[in-house]
Amino acid sequence: MITIKEVARHAGVSMSTVSYVLSGKRSISEETKRRVEQSIAALGYHPNAGARALASNRSQVLGLVVPLHSDQNLPVIMQFVSSIVASARDYDYDVLVLTKEAGPGEAHRVTARSMADAIIVMDVESADPRIPELRSIDAPVVLLGMPDDHEGLSCVDLDFETAGRQMAGHLAERGHRSIALIGSPPAVYERGTSYAARLLHGFQSETTKRSMPASVHSCAPGYDSVSACLDAVLHPDRGITGLVVHNEAVLGTLLLELRRRSLDVPADLSVITLCPDDVAATLPVPLTSIAVPAQELGAIAVEMVMTRLTQEQAPEVRLLQPRLTDRGSTSAR
Numbered sequence: 001m002i003t004i005k006e007v008a009r010h011a012g013v014s015m016s017t018v019s020y021v022l023s024g025k026r027s028i029s030e031e032t033k034r035r036v037e038q039s040i041a042a043l044g045y046h047p048n049a050g051a052r053a054l055a056s057n058r059s060q061v062l063g064l065v066v067p068l069h070s071d072q073n074l075p076v077i078m079q080f081v082s083s084i085v086a087s088a089r090d091y092d093y094d095v096l097v098l099t100k101e102a103g104p105g106e107a108h109r110v111t112a113r114s115m116a117d118a119i120i121v122m123d124v125e126s127a128d129p130r131i132p133e134l135r136s137i138d139a140p141v142v143l144l145g146m147p148d149d150h151e152g153l154s155c156v157d158l159d160f161e162t163a164g165r166q167m168a169g170h171l172a173e174r175g176h177r178s179i180a181l182i183g184s185p186p187a188v189y190e191r192g193t194s195y196a197a198r199l200l201h202g203f204q205s206e207t208t209k210r211s212m213p214a215s216v217h218s219c220a221p222g223y224d225s226v227s228a229c230l231d232a233v234l235h236p237d238r239g240i241t242g243l244v245v246h247n248e249a250v251l252g253t254l255l256l257e258l259r260r261r262s263l264d265v266p267a268d269l270s271v272i273t274l275c276p277d278d279v280a281a282t283l284p285v286p287l288t289s290i291a292v293p294a295q296e297l298g299a300i301a302v303e304m305v306m307t308r309l310t311q312e313q314a315p316e317v318r319l320l321q322p323r324l325t326d327r328g329s330t331s332a333r
Contacts, residue, residue, distance in 0.1 A: 002045040011039035063116030068099045071185040073249045083298025111139040118305045125192045140308030144301045159319040160195045163290045164202025171242035175333035178213040179242040180233045185220045221249040245273040270330035286327040
């Protein structure tokens with residue numbers, strides 16, 4: 001069997017250069033790439049994942065810890081998972097998805113048994129009980145989310161606090177004087193999920209800075225819950241003219257219920273949301289939104305963890321800045 005070492009010798013390059021040509025992990029000059037490809041063709045080399053794993057003492061597997069809860073919006077979660085799986089394949093890695101709510105110890109079990117070379121963690125809580133364990137694991141770890149105490153950990157996420165500020169500010173700049181946040185289901189806040197808490201903090205900070213009356217309403221999915229939530233939000237004493245919605249699962253029901261109540265968006269009520277672009281654009285009323293960049297975040301998480309597999313890298317936090325798309329669902333007051 002032809003080996004990567006023989007390909008490197010034939011092409012007159014290092015084994016790592018051949019590896020980079022095969023994986024695409026680093027930029028290689030066109031001349032060198034062409035020489036390596038010609039040697040691969042001439043020698044009839046076929047990469048063997050099992051042989052590479054044995055030679056490198058690696059499993060060629062990334063562990064993805066993503067506990068599934070009944071209150072989560074599974075289609076959005078799967079956008080993250082599919083991005084991570086696709087990005088991992090670019091590095092010739094498979095993904096072991098761990099969905100059980102196993103708590104502290106799960107990530108260590110996977111790496112200690114050589115089931116995965118590195119770990120990506122989702123569903124991060126503000127005071128996440130897994131943090132001490134994640135700091136002690138002798139393998140690269142990247143959090144797709146940001147706990148309050150992230151010292152010594154690498155994290156990537158959307159800047160949800162800035163997103164909360166921007167959505168409240170967007171309505172304020174259009175003359176709205178009393179707004180409401182329709183937030184995540186109660187269980188999401190009870191768990192202390194980081195993204196929900198950070199968006200809420202940004203929303204409240206912005207409305208406080210502007211001395212702007214604002215109320216917050218957690219909303220479970222389902223017609224009855226959405227109807228009851230709107231009863232509270234639209235109480236005449238509140239004078240609400242604008243809604244910030246951070247709850248993808250209720251958007252369709254919310255818009256249908258507003259129509260049933262003969263409330264036009266945006267003539268009677270402005271609505272801005274945070275959700276994936278494909279969701280916001282295909283609702284009964286296309287909504288102005290800040291995107292959840294699932295594909296980009298997943299790809300960055302994989303890139304960060306793979307970098308840590310190949311070289312020493314100091315812990316870092318990457319927060320993507322919010323991107324707002326105006327689809328005409330907010331109007332001036």
